[in-house]
Amino acid sequence: MNLQQLIKQLANDSTESLSWFLPEIVLCAVIMLLLLVRLFDGKQRLDLWFVAIAGSVVSFLFSQPWLVCGGGVERTEIFTGLLVIDGFTIAVRSIILLFLVLFLVFTKISGIPDSDDSPDIYTLVFGATLGMCLMVSSNHLLMIFLAIEMASVPSYALAGMLKGRKRGSEAALKYAIYGAGAAGVMLYGISLLAGLTSSAHLPTIALQLAENLGTMSGSEQLVLVLSGLLISVGLAFKLSAVPFHFWAPDVFHGSCAEVNAFLSIASKAAALGLLVRIGIGVGYVPGLEQEVAQDVEAGPAVVAGLLPVAEEAIEPIEDSVEQEVTVNEALQPVRDFIGKLIALLAMITCTFGNLAAYSQTNIKRLLAYSTIAHAGYMMMAIAPLMSSLGSDYGVAEGALSGLLLYIVVYVFMNLGAFAVVAFLRNYIASEEIADYSGMIRSRPYIVICLVLALFSLVGLPPLAGFLGKFAVFASIADAFRATDATYLLVLLLVGGVNTALSLYYYLRVAKIMVMEEPAEGVDIEQYPKAGLEAVYLVAITLPTALLIFFWNPVHAYVVDAVKALIS
Amino acid sequence: MGILAAVNRVYWHEFFFMLFAGISVVFAVCVLLTQNIVRMAFYLVLSLGSTAGLFFLAGAEFVGAMQLMIYVGGTLVLLIFGVMLTAQQRYVKMNTHPTDWVLATIVGGSLLVLLIGAAAGVDSWKDASASKKALAELDVDDARTATPLGLALTGVRVDKLDSDDPALANGQSGYLLPFIIVSVHLLVVLIGAAYMARTKRSATAPVGRAERARLNIMQMEHETDDVVYSASKQSSSSLLDSDQSQAEESTDEAQE
Amino acid sequence: MFGLEITPVIAAITVSHYLIVGAILFVIGAVCMATKRNALGILMGIELVLNGANINFIAFGSPYLRDDNLGLDGQLISLFVIVLAAAEAAVALAIALNFYNNHNTIDIDRADELKG
Amino acid sequence: MSALISTIIFLPTIIALGLGFMPSKKDEDGVNDPANKNLLLGITLVTSIVVMLLTFVLWTSFDSESGAIQMAENLAWIPSFDISYLMGLDGISLPLVLLTSVVSVLAIGASWSINKHVKAYCVLFLLLMTGMLGVFMALDFFLFYIFWEVMLLPMYFLIGIWGGPRREYAAIKFFIYTLVGGVLMLIAILMLYFSSDVTELAQHIEGDVTAEVVQAELGNLHLHETTYVAIADNVNNAAAGEAVEPIHTFNLRALASIGQTTEQFSVTLQRWAFLLLFIGFIIKVPSIPVHTWLPDAHVEAPTPISMILAGVLLKMGGYGIIRICYPICPHGGYDLAYLVCFLGVASMLYGAFAALAQTDFKRLVAYSSVSHMGYVVLGMGVWSIYAPEYNGDYWAMGITGAMYQMIGHGISSAGMFFMVGIIYDRVHHRNLAEFGGLYGKMPRYTALAMGLFFAGLGLPGLCGFIGEVLVVLSVWNFSKLLAILSAAVVILTAAYILWCLQRVYLGPQYNGPHEEEIKPINSREFAIGGTLLGLAIIFGVFPNILISRMDDTISAQVSDLNTWTQKVKLANAEDAEEAGEAEEVADDEVHAEEADHSDSHDSEDAVEGEAEDAVEASNADRSEPAIEQLSALAP
Missing domain, CATH: 1.20.120 (Four Helix Bundle (Hemerythrin (Met), subunit A))
Incomplete structure (x- = not known):
């Protein structure tokens, strides 16, 4: 193959890839636009928020969430295998972009950032979102690291968004230092993994592992486990999983509620997406069963889409087809390792988050620990996914769709909670739970929205949080039935116990706001009553309260989204 | 070439490896042990600089050059700027708590033993025959990695097309996307850094909700704008310049 | 020691030798992050960690050291790591200076407003 | 299919939503204006009376001669999990529904002593009614669970806002106890759901299996129509030797049938599920050692809420045990x-x-x-x-x-x-x-x-x-x-x-x-x-008013479980040395037995072995003694 052919192939690949990459391109364009518009003097007249919101809506539309309906999206590797597009990518990316739209509306209503800062802040937000979109589609070790950096580095600056504040700058510094350290550790793990398998492309790594796993020496296994642990440090940091959660309460406390919402929702969703990507990426080689079942001729066609150097690939792939029957079976130890590691982390994270939340007096710290706990619940879904990926696709599909449902629900309930915190801060200049007491007298609608969001976070039926939890727990129970692995039963019990544990601290907030007398010295009456805030909150809370009636379509959607991923 | 020359060459390779590795490790240890932030920065420059030598030895001369230019010439200079801006007398030396030392030594030591054990335990990694063979056949033409690197950055991979392992030949990706997307990242980061470093503009007073929100946050922490702003004005203006120029530099270099 | 042939002292250089240098830099960087009180010192520790990883990438990718190597991927990844480290350092530094301006200290142990 | 049951359940919710938009005139302390209070409570009272009258309609139209589910409403709700909106009545739930509606009316009548925040009180009370009525009429396990938990939140606030001096402590205690029970129940639900496969219930059908045939056979389980189709497909595929996906179910009747006539729920599973469910229910009953919430909650709750708590909420536990624990996990219950x-x-x-x-x-x-x-x-x-x-x-x-x-x-x-x-x-x-x-x-x-x-x-x-x-x-x-x-x-x-x-x-x-x-x-x-x-x-x-309506349902359920006992427990115990043979019998029965007890006489022809006589004997004179003894008791 000469250079010309290679370049032609590249051109084809890139053109095809671009059509899947439109949302990211729009995000890039908005970043440029936010920069360029400032060059002209029209800044005083044009509020850049409108540019941002328009960009986010366009980007959301380009993410085409409806494509996955009916399981219509096949797994496609784009940009020469760096990224992968499938139903899961599209769904999570859409959720993140939808959240971006809601978030921008939220910041407009809450007034932070003000019009001076907004161009910079929105640039950072869009930059971080771009990184998150890449996180959920990464298929390559470099892209994983790059995407994490792209999502994290702007977030560090966002945490210190309100300048001139001691707490804000402290939060930003802590976040930046811990985050950079975790990223460095993760990179070291990535280097070991890449060196051991001589590749950075996840499916290739999986193939290499499947080939060599049986003959690995003790030291090689040690390297593999070490690299897995080191990579999990970086991921655990992004997920705020115990024991790498310590930044979360401080950062949440120090930065404003708007940034908290961004960090706790978009960042978590993306980190979970990446976790799934890595788990499936190195633990499973998709599509091999199909190839085996079909005629061998189908092989090259699939591979040609997958890989850049197709013509050379045809010959070897046919060889590998013969071994492929066992590839996914051979990877079972890898999956078990990932599944058990994540199950363990999830249990500790969940329990710790819930216990630590008990003693909090600041609502943002409380919600930070609640975020940690919820990261634990969501990570629980990965365990059944990994345990049954190679054996029982129905179970794996259920687990992944459960996770997706949880993320969807989580967007609304957590955004609702943080929005209330921000709005109340604007009223009473306080984020102490004690100052919220008796708030129902003066702002009943806001309080009812927060109470619904909190009980949804508990997972109380019929609120939406229950549906997420139910889906995740159900998949664990299903996987337990299918595999009889004891750790899944333990996971289920821990999840259940935690649900009950978490009740008390959410309930305490509700109790203080609803049942106690209004706090001394908190004068809320001077501010206008319901307005945009109430409208926004109701719009965010309604999905939480009503999802149970529309559960079936949403469930059908998430099931469609994960279909092409693992079959 | 005679036998003597060949032996000489092998000797030099190992000699330089030991030299660069030694400098790198020794000065890294110095970075760790010194309590003086200015010296720390200096040792770091030496340590990372000699790492570039290791890159050259391993045949990655382009990366080695970039290491010198971006890392030593850019990032570390940036750090040194930071050191100079904050190096008031009392912050130059800050002693680590002894308990931290003990803990860190124990944890770090066991991690080191584990990592070295792992690194030195894998057979295919300590197989000297490959390196001997490669060095024996080394030709000046083979050493040009800049061209394939440049091609890879535009998305075309020309190495390993004839690899024995089919899977490895497949898993090669062009790096056009990260090459482009990283520039967007650098732009965002540049704006972020500039935002963090500069004082708050107050060309227009915030109105309505925004004002209320800002005032409330200030009130919550019992701070006022003025005190903080006046303190930050002086240093941040100078930082802004250095910051931008460095970041721009790295952007340019990355796209070379 | 660790199965390495040390007699003759100057044996042929292999991937393992590079990895050991990388591991040492990584661990020193990690210890640096844990022990330094100066925020900039911590940042320097992070640079060491990233360099340790980079040495690994270069070693794994070097055709002089190993047959079934990582190839150009190793060099490319380390290139990107250098660029990303620069970006990260820029932001971290700006944040550190911001912290310095607000607190009039660069001692990370003095960052104790946020507790509980 | 009439929507009478749904009307009864959701009428209070609809009125509650409407009340939410009513004006509420209160002074500084939250004490309502008397006229406003009378209006709000009046609306609530009328609503509860209407609900009560509707439950009287249920009472009169109930066929007490049948032990089967009556007036069932069945809609596909979440087909992907086989969850249907299945509501129905039988002799066990009917008296409790009536009790709920009557006590609710009386409790609202007793609510005139409430003066503060009357609007919120009325809204929460009506939501509580929906939850209580729903629990007694839901025949889908998932739906049951939803209603079970729905009434937690209103109850928490009703105790916590209008209660006595230690109301907050009592309310939180009540909430946490019940939620713990609920979580245990959820785990049991999931274990049972994923172990169930309704296909097996239809596997004995011979010849050409169509959805209609399956429906005729299993109609009394009130599965959803699409499920019958799926079962028929599965049976046909299995007959053709193809692999089939199990059809899980939340349907309480189907689960009971599976628990009693198949071996899908292993003995261990049944014991654990029984225990988890039982703990969840006795927390509500309450029985020692999990009763400690009750004295606090009852004492601190305002009078009308105490009436509801004692009069209705405690009954949910007992109802759950009768309706769910025993029929679904007979091994657990027996052991x-x-x-x-x-x-x-x-x-x-x-x-x-x-x-x-x-x-x-x-x-x-x-x-x-x-x-x-x-x-x-x-x-x-x-x-x-x-x-x-x-x-x-x-x-x-x-x-x-x-x-x-x-x-x-x-x-x-x-x-x-x-x-x-x-x-x-x-x-x-x-x-x-x-x-x-x-x-x-x-x-x-x-x-x-x-x-x-x-x-x-x-x-x-x-x-x-x-x-x-x-x-x-x-x-x-x-x-x-x-x-x-x-x-x-x-x-x-x-x-x-x-x-x-x-x-x-x-x-x-x-x-x-x-x-x-x-x-x-x-x-x-x-x-x-x-x-x-x-x-x-x-x-x-006149105990017969109630007993005549309960008796057929109870005897039907008990006779099913008697059959199970004779077949599984007693037969095994007696034929300990002939264990192999006894198992064969049990196996035969598993396939021959159907959930509908009225069919059981036919299917018993297939039964062989010692168990046969005992079963027939117990079926023949079932349901007689209880009534006779009762009429003797009545003065």
Whole structure:
């Protein structure tokens, strides 16, 4: 193959890839636009928020969430295998972009950032979102690291968004230092993994592992486990999983509620997406069963889409087809390792988050620990996914769709909670739970929205949080039935116990706001009553309260989204 | 070439490896042990600089050059700027708590033993025959990695097309996307850094909700704008310049 | 020691030798992050960690050291790591200076407003 | 398919949403303007009366000759999980639905003492009604769980906002206890759901299997139409030797059928599921050792909410055990019968002794609830304590007794709490030592109170008697010791109730605070108390009103479980040495047996072995003795 052919192939690949990459391109364009518009003097007249919101809506539309309906999206590797597009990518990316739209509306209503800062802040937000979109589609070790950096580095600056504040700058510094350290550790793990398998492309790594796993020496296994642990440090940091959660309460406390919402929702969703990507990426080689079942001729066609150097690939792939029957079976130890590691982390994270939340007096710290706990619940879904990926696709599909449902629900309930915190801060200049007491007298609608969001976070039926939890727990129970692995039963019990544990601290907030007398010295009456805030909150809370009636379509959607991923 | 020359060459390779590795490790240890932030920065420059030598030895001369230019010439200079801006007398030396030392030594030591054990335990990694063979056949033409690197950055991979392992030949990706997307990242980061470093503009007073929100946050922490702003004005203006120029530099270099 | 042939002292250089240098830099960087009180010192520790990883990438990718190597991927990844480290350092530094301006200290142990 | 049940359940919710937009006129302290309060409470009262009238329609249109599910409503809700909106009534749920609607009306009537935040009160009360009614009529496990948890939130706020001094503690305690139970239940639900496969129920069908055939066979399970199609496909595919996906189900009837006629739920699973479900339910009943929320919650709750708690909420636990625990996990129920009976008797004794020791009037009534609900648990547990002398009829009697006790206690305890509430409204304390001599000052009230407390005591001729006697009789045949103990509790009950009546109503004179406030009860209070007392007398004198409607359902369920016992437990025990043969029999039966007991006579032809006679014998004369004995009891 000469250079010309290679370049032609590249051109084809890139053109095809671009059509899947439109949302990211729009995000890039908005970043440029936010920069360029400032060059002209029209800044005083044009509020850049409108540019941002328009960009986010366009980007959301380009993410085409409806494509996955009916399981219509096949797994496609784009940009020469760096990224992968499938139903899961599209769904999570859409959720993140939808959240971006809601978030921008939220910041407009809450007034932070003000019009001076907004161009910079929105640039950072869009930059971080771009990184998150890449996180959920990464298929390559470099892209994983790059995407994490792209999502994290702007977030560090966002945490210190309100300048001139001691707490804000402290939060930003802590976040930046811990985050950079975790990223460095993760990179070291990535280097070991890449060196051991001589590749950075996840499916290739999986193939290499499947080939060599049986003959690995003790030291090689040690390297593999070490690299897995080191990579999990970086991921655990992004997920705020115990024991790498310590930044979360401080950062949440120090930065404003708007940034908290961004960090706790978009960042978590993306980190979970990446976790799934890595788990499936190195633990499973998709599509091999199909190839085996079909005629061998189908092989090259699939591979040609997958890989850049197709013509050379045809010959070897046919060889590998013969071994492929066992590839996914051979990877079972890898999956078990990932599944058990994540199950363990999830249990500790969940329990710790819930216990630590008990003693909090600041609502943002409380919600930070609640975020940690919820990261634990969501990570629980990965365990059944990994345990049954190679054996029982129905179970794996259920687990992944459960996770997706949880993320969807989580967007609304957590955004609702943080929005209330921000709005109340604007009223009473306080984020102490004690100052919220008796708030129902003066702002009943806001309080009812927060109470619904909190009980949804508990997972109380019929609120939406229950549906997420139910889906995740159900998949664990299903996987337990299918595999009889004891750790899944333990996971289920821990999840259940935690649900009950978490009740008390959410309930305490509700109790203080609803049942106690209004706090001394908190004068809320001077501010206008319901307005945009109430409208926004109701719009965010309604999905939480009503999802149970529309559960079936949403469930059908998430099931469609994960279909092409693992079959 | 005679036998003597060949032996000489092998000797030099190992000699330089030991030299660069030694400098790198020794000065890294110095970075760790010194309590003086200015010296720390200096040792770091030496340590990372000699790492570039290791890159050259391993045949990655382009990366080695970039290491010198971006890392030593850019990032570390940036750090040194930071050191100079904050190096008031009392912050130059800050002693680590002894308990931290003990803990860190124990944890770090066991991690080191584990990592070295792992690194030195894998057979295919300590197989000297490959390196001997490669060095024996080394030709000046083979050493040009800049061209394939440049091609890879535009998305075309020309190495390993004839690899024995089919899977490895497949898993090669062009790096056009990260090459482009990283520039967007650098732009965002540049704006972020500039935002963090500069004082708050107050060309227009915030109105309505925004004002209320800002005032409330200030009130919550019992701070006022003025005190903080006046303190930050002086240093941040100078930082802004250095910051931008460095970041721009790295952007340019990355796209070379 | 660790199965390495040390007699003759100057044996042929292999991937393992590079990895050991990388591991040492990584661990020193990690210890640096844990022990330094100066925020900039911590940042320097992070640079060491990233360099340790980079040495690994270069070693794994070097055709002089190993047959079934990582190839150009190793060099490319380390290139990107250098660029990303620069970006990260820029932001971290700006944040550190911001912290310095607000607190009039660069001692990370003095960052104790946020507790509980 | 009429939507009567759905109307009953969701009417309160709709009105509650409407009330949310009503103006609420309050002063600074949240005390409502009287006219506004009357309007809001009036709307709520009318709503509850309409609901009650609709439940009377259910009562009259209920076919008491059939033990099957009636008036079922079945909609596909979440087909992907096979969750359907399945509502229906049978003889077990009907009396409880009626009890709920009647007690709700009376509780609203008793709510005029509420002055603060009346709008919120009414909204929460109506939501609570939806939850309670839904629990009793849901026949889908998932739906049941949703309703079960739905009523938590309103109840929490109802206790926490309008309750007594320690209301917040009591409300949180109630909430946490119930949620823990709910979580355990959820885990059991998931375990059962994923182990179930309804295909097996239809596998005995021969020939060309179509959805219609399956529906004809399994129609009494009220599965959804699409499920029948899926089952038919599965059976056909299995016959053709193709792999089939299991069809999981949340349908309570289908789960029961699976639990009794197949081996999908292993013995271990059944024991664990039974235990988890049982804990979840006895938290609600409540039985020791998880009863500690009850005294706090009942004491701190406002009077109408205490009436609801004692009158309705406690019954959900008993209902759950009858409806879910035993039919779905017979192995668990059979093996753990000792545990159940022990808890029942222990609760009875503990509750009675604790009541004796109380000085707080309301706390005494609360502990009497613990004691009385012990009969319910005991009545349900008498299944199999002495297996060799097993006779299913006594269990039917025990269950009937438990059901009757639930209704009777629902009336008498609601009445007792209302009586306590009346005096508390006047004198603002509940210290038994400071009462006395109310007889002279409030004669009508005292008469009502005496009647209701005697009903609680279990005096013949009043509603409490029937249930207790049935339970004790049924226990007698299994364990004399337990029977004697439970009979002895009657003496203890008499002791604390009579002593209490003596201290409060008789006594020389009232010697507590606020003596001037004591005035005769008004007509609203008299109407509510009178209605309760009237009901207590009616159900005490004419037990057949209820029993005739419950009996067929209970005997149907018990006979199914008898069949199971003969086949699985007893046959195995008797033929221990011929274990192999017995298993064969069981296997045959598994395929031959169907859920519908009316078909069971036909299918028994296929049964071979010793179990056959016993089964037929027990089926032939089932349902007779209970009624006969009852008519003998009625004066």
